[in-house]
Amino acid sequence: ETGGTGGQSAAPGSGPIKVGFSQLGAESGWRTANTESVKASLTAENGIDLTFVDAQQKQENQIKALRDFIDQGVDVIAFSPVVETGWDEVLQEIKDAEIPVVLVDRTVDTTVVDAYVTWIGADFEAEGTTAGEWVTVNYPDAKIFELQGTLGSGAQVDREAGFDTIVGQQNIVGKASGNFTRAEGKAAMEAALQAYPDMDLLFTHNDDMGLGAIEAMEAAGKKPGEDIQIVSVDGVRDGLQALVDKKFNYVVECNPVFGDQILDTIKKVYAGEQLPRETIVFDQAFDQTITQAEVDARAY
Numbered sequence: 673e674t675g676g677t678g679g680q681s682a683a684p685g686s687g688p689i690k691v692g693f694s695q696l697g698a699e700s701g702w703r704t705a706n707t708e709s710v711k712a713s714l715t716a717e718n719g720i721d722l723t724f725v726d727a728q729q730k731q732e733n734q735i736k737a738l739r740d741f742i743d744q745g746v747d748v749i750a751f752s753p754v755v756e757t758g759w760d761e762v763l764q765e766i767k768d769a770e771i772p773v774v775l776v777d778r779t780v781d782t783t784v785v786d787a788y789v790t791w792i793g794a795d796f797e798a799e800g801t802t803a804g805e806w807v808t809v810n811y812p813d814a815k816i817f818e819l820q821g822t823l824g825s826g827a828q829v830d831r832e833a834g835f836d837t838i839v840g841q842q843n844i845v846g847k848a849s850g851n852f853t854r855a856e857g858k859a860a861m862e863a864a865l866q867a868y869p870d871m872d873l874l875f876t877h878n879d880d881m882g883l884g885a886i887e888a889m890e891a892a893g894k895k896p897g898e899d900i901q902i903v904s905v906d907g908v909r910d911g912l913q914a915l916v917d918k919k920f921n922y923v924v925e926c927n928p929v930f931g932d933q934i935l936d937t938i939k940k941v942y943a944g945e946q947l948p949r950e951t952i953v954f955d956q957a958f959d960q961t962i963t964q965a966e967v968d969a970r971a972y
């Protein structure tokens with residue numbers, strides 16, 4: 673499934689499009705599914721010569737990969753920035769090298785003008801808003817602890833802004849980052865259970881941190897989903913399973929499977945076609961009415 677564009681009709685030259693893809697890491701189930709989707713779509717059969725580099729959640733690794741892509745003379749650079757700021761220099765270098773950039777998943781905050789052609793990803797602020805609305809309707813008096821994703825990442829900044837605006841700062845008893853990983857989510861929750869014994873609802877910026885938090889709650893004798901409600905974002909299979917098991921209460925989806933859209937976008941960028949400044953990947957939300965069959969049918 674190539675997204676239906678056919679060959680790259682207006683593409684300069686022949687042969688595959690050389691693409692450098694800088695993935696930010698492998699920190700979560702979401703990320704693993706996203707990487708699989710990217711690799712399944714950006715293939716030789718689909719006309720792509722892909723160089724894929726995993727930065728292990730380190731910005732300096734990503735900057736190095738981007739500079740390597742310039743040196744290799746790739747046709748298009750695609751990247752998912754671990755945090756929003758700190759890219760000005762390298763983005764200017766890419767621009768000077770006249771290599772078009774497709775921004776994937778997370779966003780950048782840069783002074784470089786027209787640093788990228790197009791961005792494709794989810795509306796993180798809307799995800800936070802959806803989570804906040806569910807809390808406001810179902811647990812209006814909740815004392816909320818918020819597990820933040822990687823600080824300074826688009827997904828953290830915007831989910832937090834969307835959620836906090838809806839529930840109100842006065843309802844949030846504490847916050848800490850779990851860096852979007854299960855292990856750090858667990859550690860942050862262990863500390864939070866000590867620091868904020870009155871909390872009765874967790875908003876976690878992704879499923880993995882929430883799954884780590886469940887372990888911390890159970891070790892402390894608390895029932896996740898009952899003593900402490902859990903609202904999460906992503907909707908990876910383990911997260912949806914936690915809904916069926918009544919340990920998570922609500923999950924706002926963030927769909928990682930958009931490799932075909934990235935492929936389609938890269939082909940259009942290479943062919944010099946006009947593109948929208950942004951393409952939003954569609955999300956839904958799930959509560960405990962989800963069935964085991966639906967969870968089992970989940971592809972990731």
Ligand code: GYE
Nearest residue numbers: 699700702827852878926
């Ligand atoms: O929610 C989280 C991952 O940027 C949308 O990154 C992505 C987020 C996703 O680590 O699980």
